[in-house]
Amino acid sequence: MNTLILRTVAPVLTALMLLFSIFVLLRGHNEPGGGFIGGLIAASALAIYGIAFGVAAVRRAIRFHPMAIAGAGLFISTLSGLISIFFGVPFMTGLWIYPVFFDVEVPLATVISFDLGVYLVVLGAITSIALALEQEPGPETGGEEG
C-alpha cells in the first residue's frame, strides 16, 4: 500500500505499538494484560509496517525468522517450567527471587519468564501468518503457516 500518509506514520506507529506491547506484557504480571495480548499488539505493529513498506522490509527489520522467534519463546517457556526440577517442586511452579536494584526491590519470577516466552511465541507465530497473508500472491509464497 503506497500512500504517503501511511508510509510517514507507520514507523512511528510501529515503534509506539512495540513499546506499548512490552508495557502490556509487564503490566500483565498483576493486572489485566500479559504475554498473549502483548504479543498480539507487537505482531499487529509489524503487520502495519509490512502493509506500509512490504513484507521484505519487515523480514529485514526483525532480523530473525518469525518462526525462530516463536521457537525461542517456546524454549524460554518450557525452561521456566523445567527449572523447578532443581527445587523439589512440581513442574511449572512459580519460583521467585527478590533482587534489589538501586534500593528498589524488584520481584522476578519464572512466571515472568514464562510470560515472556508466550509473548515471543505469539509474536512469532502471528507475524509469520500475517506476513504470509500480506505477501503478493506468487507461485511459492506460503510455507510459514502454523
Next chain:
Amino acid sequence: MEALFAILIGLFFAAAVYLLLSKHTVRMLLGIVLLGNAVNLLLFTTGRLTREVPPIIPTGMDQLPAGTANPLPQALILTAIVISFSFFAFLLVLTYRAYQELGTDNTDEMRLAEPRDEERPPMGY
C-alpha cells in the same frame, strides 16, 4: 437468565451448522468461527451465570466471599479462544491457498486427492 443464554447458544449452533453445510469453504470457515463462539458461550453458561464479583480473596480472609464469579470456565474459554484463534488463522491461510491453487472454493470441485474416474485395481496379471 440461563434459559435465555440457552436459546442464544442454540441460535449460534443453528447458524454455525447451517454455514457448515455449505459447499463453499469461505462459508464453512465462518461457520467454524460461529461454532467456536457458540462453544465459548456454552462453557461460560455451564459455569453458572453470576453477578460480576471478581473471584479474588480479600485481605484478611482465607476464602472467597459469597456470590463471586466462577473463574474456571473463564480460564477454559480463554484457552479455547486462543486455540480457535490460531486455528482460524491457519484455516484462513489454507483456504486462501486452496483458492489460489485449486481455483475454486467449491468443495464439490476439489477432487484432486480423490479423482472422480479413479482406476480400479488390476483383476489379474
Next chain:
Amino acid sequence: MATPSTVPVDLSAALVLAPVPLADWLVVLPVASMIAFGALLMMVRKSVRLQGTIAIAGLALLVLLDAGLLWRVMVHGPVTMVMGRWLPPFGIAFTADLFGAVMALVSAVVALAAGIFALTDIDASGRRYGFFPFLMLLMAGVTGAFLTGDIFNLYVWFEVLLIASFGLLILGSEPEQIDGALKYAILNLIGTTLFLIAVGYLYAIFGTLNMADIARKAGTLRETAPLTTLTALFIFAFAMKAAAFPVNFWLPASYHTPRIVVSALFGGLLTKIGIYALIRVTVMLLPVEREELSLMIAVSAALTMLIGALGALAQNDIRKLVGYLVIAGIGNMMAGVAIGTPAAVSGAILYALNSVATMTALYLVAGEAARLAGAWSLSGLGGLYRRAPWFSAASFAFFLAAAGLPPLAGMWPKVVLLKASLDIGAWWLAASILVSAFVITLALGRVFLLAYWRPLSGPAPKMPGEDAPAGDWRIVLPLGALTFLVVLFGLLPEPLLDLTQRAATNLADPAAYILSVFPQSAIERGALP
C-alpha cells in the same frame, strides 16, 4: 504474591508441600522435552543437517523417558504430578497409568523409527519448512494426550497434535495436499469442537475436570444427571477423531496426500489417540453409560471393520489401501470398547499397540515399495520380490500382522477380541471380525501377488528426486526394528498380554488411579469408596 510478608495462610490446603521425588518427573519430562526439542529445532531451522541429528536424539530421549515411566508405573502403580504444585482437582494433573504409559512408549518407538526413515524421505526443502519441529510438537501432543489426567488438558493436547498435523500435512504445498488438508482440517476441527462441547457439559454436571475426580463422583450423580447423552456426545467426538463409520470419510480423502513418513505417523498414531480417549472416557469414567450405548458402538464397530476391509479391496493406490486398513483396525478396537469386559478392553489395547506399529510400518513399506518400483498404484508396481528379497520378507511379515494371521503379533488381539465377543454371545460381532480379517487377507494377498511376485518387464521407472542407495541404514533400521517387534510379540505374546490385561483391569477399577491423584482422601477416610 509480590511481597513475601503477607498474612500467614494454611498453604497445605492448596499446595503440594512435600518435596517431589525425581522419579515423578518422568510423567512430565516426555512432554516437556518434546516441546523443548521442538522449540530448539524451530530456532535452527536453517541448518538442515543439524536438524536431523537433534530430532533423532530427541526422539531417542523420548523412548528412554517413556520406558523409564512404564517401568516406574509397572513397579509402583500410577504416577501423578500436578502443575504448579496446586493440589488436585484444582491443579492440572498429569497421571500415567499402565494404559497411558504403554501407549506412550509404543508411540515413541514408532516415532523414532519414522524419524529415522524421514532422514531419507524428507529433503532439504521439507526440513526448512519445518518437518522436524512439527514432528516434535506432534509427539508432544500425542504423549501429552496419553499422560494427562485432566480432561480439558486432553482437549488441549488434541489441539496441539492437530495443529502439528496440519503443518505436516501440507509439507510440500502441492495442490493435492492442500485439497486433502482442507478436508482433514475442517472435519477434525469440528470433531475437537464436539469434544469441547462434551467437556463443557461434563463440567456443568460434575463441577470438575480432573479424571480421577470424575471417576469418584460418577457413581453418586448417576440417577440425576443426563450422563448417557453426555457419553453419546463423547463417543461421537472420539469416533470422528478415530475415523469410525459413519464419520470416517475424511481419512481416505487426506491420508495419502502428504509425504509417506507423515502418512505413516498419522496412520500409526493419530487415530489411536481417538481410541485411547474413547477407552479412557467410556471405560474408566462412564462405564455404566457405555454399557447402555454398547449396542450402538458395536454396530458402528462392525460397520467400520467391514467398510475398511471392503475399501481396502477396492483401492489401486497402495497408500489409500493402507488408509482403509487403518479404518478396519479402528473397527476392531471399537468392538473391544463395545463389549467392555476387562478381557475385551485388554484386546482393544493390545490391538491399538499392535496397530500403532503395524500401520506405521505398512505406510513405510508402501513408501519404500514405491521408491523401488516407481509407482504408487497396484497396476504400476511389480517385480519387488526379485529386486529386494529382504524387503519383501519384511513386508510379508507386516502383511501377515495386519491381516491377523499367525504367527505374528496381529493375531493375538484378534483372538482376544473374538473370545471376548463369543463370551457375551455377540456372534455377529465375532463374525464381522473374521470376515473383515478375511477380506483384508485377500486385499493384502493381492498386493503381494501384484507388486511383489508379478514380473515387471523393463527397468522400473524412478520416483523423481529420491536416490537413496539400496540397503541404506536409514531405511533398513526402522523397517528392521519394526519387523523385529512384530515377530517378537507374535512369538512371545505372554508379557504383552499380561501387561494389557493389567491395564484393562486398572481401567475397570480405577482405585489405584484415584489413589495416585488423591492420596490424602485415602488417609482421611481410611479406605476409598
